[in-house]
Amino acid sequence: MxxxxVRNLSDDVHRRVRFVAAERGIxxxxxxxxxxxxxxxxxxxxxxxxxxxxQSLDAFLPDIERSDDTAEPADFR
Structure with missing residues (x-):
């Protein structure tokens, strides 16, 4: 991991991050x-x-499993 x-974080940004942390309880x-x-x-x-x-057109859309594989770039040589 x-x-x-992060250096030189403005006071305003730091305050907003602290607010988000308090809001989320983290x-x-x-x-x-x-x-x-x-x-x-x-x-x-x-x-x-x-x-x-x-789907908003109420058209038929077959249920196809999505792949998270990364596509290889095309080689045009």
């Missing part, structure tokens, strides 16, 4: 980890948006 040190360190995790995730996967749109 990686480590990170440590400031855990709150910082959670906030970084939440901020670094994509808001929505394109595939999920497409599925939601197709």
């Amino acid at each position: 990686g480590n990170i040190t 440590s400031v360190e855990e709150a910082a980890r959670q906030l970084l995790d939440e901020a670094s995730r994509p808001a929505e996967k394109v595939g999920d948006a497409i599925v939601e749109y197709v």
